Amino acid sequence: MKVLVTGGAGFIGSFLAEKLLQKGFEVKILDNFSTGTLKNLSHIQDQVEIVRGDIRSPQDLEKAINGVDAVFHFAANPEVRIGDPGEHFEHNILATYLLLETMRKKNVKDIVFASSSTVYGDAQKLPTPEDSALKPISVYGASKLACESLISSYAHTYGFKGVALRYANVVGPRATRGVIKDFILKLKANPRELEILGDGTQTKSYIWIDDAVDATIFAWERTIEGFEPYNVGSIDAISVKEVADIVVEVMGLRDVSYRFTGGVMGGRGWVGDVKYMHLDIAKLLRMGWSPKYSSREAVRKAAMSLVREIGT
Ligand code: NAD
Structure with missing residues (x-):
């Protein structure tokens, strides 16, 4: 099985790509190397196919999605602090829409999305379970929630399987x-x-990188269909x-x-x-994953x- 990791040259993406290789998947990476580096991939560079391109470009997306069975979507503007809302719209919402459309055209219907705890905003309940109100207080959080909504709608409208990982601070x-x-x-x-x-x-x-990557693959492998969000944090x-x-x-x-x-x-x-x-990580704990x-x-x-x- 061949998978695409967008943002695979970045922090989480490079560790994820390495783990997927270890588990026997073929791995393709799409990255524009804005914050990601080749150095992050130096130890696996000859085992992965790298497409240097931008998730906002339908041509680059098409090239990257050719021949893959599933997409781990980790490329984004990950800046939580206030910045240009237009950046979040383009890199996160528009790019995710373009990615989903390219996947639909190519009949690739399996997507894993790097979401964030920021979708909850100032949560009423701590620890916060997945079915809490979603009221982001940053444009970044809003953009992640918009991406989740798009993926959920593609799951229900076009038969996609969508997994959203709502990460705590990954370190x-x-x-x-x-x-x-x-x-x-x-x-x-x-x-x-x-x-x-x-x-x-x-x-x-805060969650250690290996714990976050393990939870990501664990949740993906155990989600059969539809759209499922998972909190990924420590205890x-x-x-x-x-x-x-x-x-x-x-x-x-x-x-x-x-x-x-x-x-x-x-x-x-x-x-x-x-x-x-x-x-609240009870959902993943009940399924058998736990952070080390x-x-x-x-x-x-x-x-x-x-x-x-x-x-x-
Ligand atoms: P990162 O900056 O290390 O990785 C992002 C990668 O995406 C980089 O390699 C960058 O070059 C690439 N990229 C950015 N814009 C692109 C574009 N337009 N086209 C192609 N490639 C592009 O950040 P990270 O911390 O590894 O975050 C990865 C994902 O996880 C992001 O979606 C982020 O929002 C999400 N996330 C991270 C954390 C965290 O604590 N690090 C927490 C919650 C969610």
Whole structure:
């Protein structure tokens, strides 16, 4: 069976491509290398077919979908912070629509989508189960929800199988962004003081990259038909201040003073930042998957690998 990974040169996509190869799938990658790199694929480069192209181009999509049986759709504009809403519309919503249309024409009806915890917005219930209200508070979250809706409609209208993984913060080596990398870079520039966006009490769930990839393939293999969303997170959540403490410790620093910016709208890091995110993962647990690492362990492992990767 041959699968396409869009965004396969990126952080999650490159680990996913590697795992799919290990499981015996043939893997094709479509990436425009905007944030992804060939280095991420260096160890599997000769085992995968790489299409250098853009998910907004119907021609590139057609080339990439030729000969594949399923699509793991991970290419996106993954910037959660406020930016140009048009970017999210183009890279996420429009591109997903073009991808679905190309798949429909080519009779490829199996799609796995990298969604996000941000589809819930400020959830009423923590931990948040999949059947909670979907009220995103960022344009990024709205774009992910719009993509899920499109996939759900293609499942019901055209007989697609659609799996949406609503990831917590995925952490590990090769990460292109996120709070751990941000703290490491700031502390390298100034080991005495760390600026923390918000009031530091923002509490979120973090999942180790291998756990996230395992959950993705697990959910896909066990979904038979229709559209199914799955929360993918660890069992707990930790505060941004605790993340800072772990990074400082891993970097072997002492006497670092924290400068909280105070944040916006009740201590959030930025407008659209969900202050408390903890996903209820009971659905996947009931099916037999469980994460190997807690949020604290995942953050520590990621900090260690990113410190090594970034160097001194
Ligand atoms: P990433 O930036 O490392 O990977 C994105 C990949 O997509 C890159 O290789 C990039 O070059 C490629 N890409 C971007 N725009 C493209 C385009 N127009 N055409 C072709 N390729 C394009 O980010 P990531 O963290 O690996 O995220 C992967 C997916 O998972 C994204 O959809 C993101 O929204 C989602 N997600 C990530 C997290 C997380 O914590 N990292 C959490 C929830 C959801």
